[in-house]
Amino acid sequence: MESDISLRLPEGSAVSSRSSRVEARASDDFAQAVLAGLTRRPRSIPCRFFYDARGSELFEEITRLPEYYPTRVETALLEAHRGEIAALVGSGCILVEFGSGSSRKTSLLLSALGEVPAYIPIDIAAESLREAAEWLSGQHDGLTILPLIADFTTTRALPPMAQSKRRLGFFSGSTIGNLSHAEAASFLANAARLLGPGSAFLLGVDLKKPVSILIPAYNDGRGVTASFNLNLLGRINRELQGNFDLSRFAHDAVWNEEAGRMEMYLVSLTDQTVRVAGRSFAFTTGERIHTENSHKYTVEEFRALARTSGWTPAKAWTDEGQLFSLHLLRLS
Ligand code: AVI
Numbered sequence: 001m002e003s004d005i006s007l008r009l010p011e012g013s014a015v016s017s018r019s020s021r022v023e024a025r026a027s028d029d030f031a032q033a034v035l036a037g038l039t040r041r042p043r044s045i046p047c048r049f050f051y052d053a054r055g056s057e058l059f060e061e062i063t064r065l066p067e068y069y070p071t072r073v074e075t076a077l078l079e080a081h082r083g084e085i086a087a088l089v090g091s092g093c094i095l096v097e098f099g100s101g102s103s104r105k106t107s108l109l110l111s112a113l114g115e116v117p118a119y120i121p122i123d124i125a126a127e128s129l130r131e132a133a134e135w136l137s138g139q140h141d142g143l144t145i146l147p148l149i150a151d152f153t154t155t156r157a158l159p160p161m162a163q164s165k166r167r168l169g170f171f172s173g174s175t176i177g178n179l180s181h182a183e184a185a186s187f188l189a190n191a192a193r194l195l196g197p198g199s200a201f202l203l204g205v206d207l208k209k210p211v212s213i214l215i216p217a218y219n220d221g222r223g224v225t226a227s228f229n230l231n232l233l234g235r236i237n238r239e240l241q242g243n244f245d246l247s248r249f250a251h252d253a254v255w256n257e258e259a260g261r262m263e264m265y266l267v268s269l270t271d272q273t274v275r276v277a278g279r280s281f282a283f284t285t286g287e288r289i290h291t292e293n294s295h296k297y298t299v300e301e302f303r304a305l306a307r308t309s310g311w312t313p314a315k316a317w318t319d320e321g322q323l324f325s326l327h328l329l330r331l332s
Contacts, residue, residue, distance in 0.1 A: 026124065031240055031277060038281045038289070045232060047178055047264075047292035051125065052235045058228040063102070065224060067216040070174055071102065073324040074204040078105055081317045081326065082112035088314060088328060089113065089200050093168040096195060097121040098152040098175075100132040105172050107139050109202070117165050118144040122152040153179070153187045155194055167199040174206035174324070177261070177295040181305065184295070188309035192331050201311060201329040207322055208296040211255045218253035218262050218294070226251035229264055229291055242276040252288070260301075264292040299325055 030049055037045040051059065063071035078085075091114050097106060100123040110116055119136065123129045129147045137145055146159050158167070169191055176184050191201060218225055229251040236242035252265045268283035275281075297305070302325065303313040311329035318325045 027239065030235075034236055034240060034276060035279065038276065042288065042290060044290035049235065050228060050232055050292070051128075052231070052239075053127075055228060055231045055235065056128065058224060058231055061224050062220070062228060065220050065222070067220045068225075069213070069217060069323050070204075070206050073319050073321070074172060074174075074326065075102075075105055075108070077204075077317050077319060077324060077326045078108045082108055084315075085109070085202065085326075085328060086112040086114065089168050089202075090166070091115045092117065092166065093200070094158075094162045094165045095119045096158065096162070096167050096169050098169065098171040098191065099123055099173075100125065100128045100147075101170070101172050103132045103135045103139075105204075106132070106170065107136060109170060110136070110140050110143065113168070116143065118146055118159075118161060120146045120148060120158060120162060122148040122150050122155050124149065124151050153183070154190060156190075158194060167195045169195050169199065169201040170203075171201070172204040174204050174294070176203060177206050177297070178293065179295070180293070181295070185305060185309050188306060188311060192310045195331065197331055199331050200314070201327075201331070203302075203327045203329070205302050205325045205327055206294070206296050207318065207325050208260060208298055208301075209323060213323070214255055214262055214296070215253060218264060219251065223251075225253070225264075229266055232291055233266065236276055240277045242274065244274050244276075245272070248272055259293070260296055262292075262294040262296070263290065264294075265290055297325075299327075302327060 033046055033049065037043060062068050093113065093116065095110065095113065095116050097120070100121045110119065121129055121132060126149050129149060133145045133147050137143060148155065176187065179187055195201065230246050230249060233242070233244035233246055233249060237244055248269050249266045250269055252267050254263050256263050265288040268285060268287045271284050273280050273282045299316045299318065306313055306327065306329050311331055314328045314330045316325050316327045
């Protein structure tokens with residue numbers, strides 16, 4: 001954890017002053033992950049590196065695509081059930097968000113919850129944290145926001161003022177699907193330690209569904225998801241002195257039935273050699289770089305995973321089309 005930061009955000013805030021140290025570490029992490037990922041077979045680069053400034057813009061665009069149902073359906077579920085969620089959670093909870101997420105969803109939840117002593121968003125990306133916190137403080141007058149620059153999968157402690165209150169965790173967008181089952185279980189167990197006994201946890205989880213819906217969601221007609229995937233190579237060019245020719249790679253998205261997940265790849269369209277950070281990497285035609293897994297769960301599969309991490313499933317909501325689920329978990 002980078003330590004807690006109290007907010008009245010703008011210029012020169014603790015968020016921006018701390019961010020350069022965090023950014024330097026992040027850039028080392030990116031270089032190491034890319035060089036290791038291009039060396040191993042099969043080649044892979046972790047999906048957390050999608051989200052530079054351009055990647056975050058492209059992801060925002062994805063969330064507005066007709067084919068990409070998760071954001072739309074999750075928001076509708078929150079709108080439809082926020083009263084019931086608030087009643088089940090009770091008032092006076094501190095809201096802890098894992099990832100700075102979509103401010104619109106957070107805002108919906110905050111309005112429904114009523115009295116929230118503090119909102120604590122946790123994210124490694126200082127700039128996203130700052131933007132989201134600024135927007136939310138404009139929407140929710142007087143809300144105390146305590147952003148935490150940290151890796152939310154491993155955060156060990158909350159700011160002292162959060163310790164005396166009950167806590168509600170929020171992890172939206174099915175980002176949990178981007179973790180392996182083992183990583184998801186360990187994230188949930190860590191969140192249980194962080195939020196503590198008596199807490200609740202609200203998560204958005206994408207459901208298993210026909211491939212005819214999943215494939216277009218990850219390979220849309222306008223090619224926005226393709227640009228999002230290819231931007232990873234653009235980011236390597238910009239930040240790691242790479243010379244990837246983006247027109248010589250193609251985006252691919254496939255459903256892996258056995259693993260229950262969508263997988264994204266960048267496929268080499270020719271035999272080619274690419275240089276990154278002074279090293280050469282040879283690709284044969286058709287050779288792939290695995291860039292993302294997006295696991296899908298039935299309601300029961302996710303409940304079982306939550307139980308193994310110490311949580312008790314309280315309620316789950318799904319839409320009529322059975323596209324997406326919201327889970328409320330409790331910790332006794
Ligand atoms: C952020 N995450 C939950 C998205 C997903 O659906 O796995 C990322 C994404 N990848 C392609 N489209 C969206």
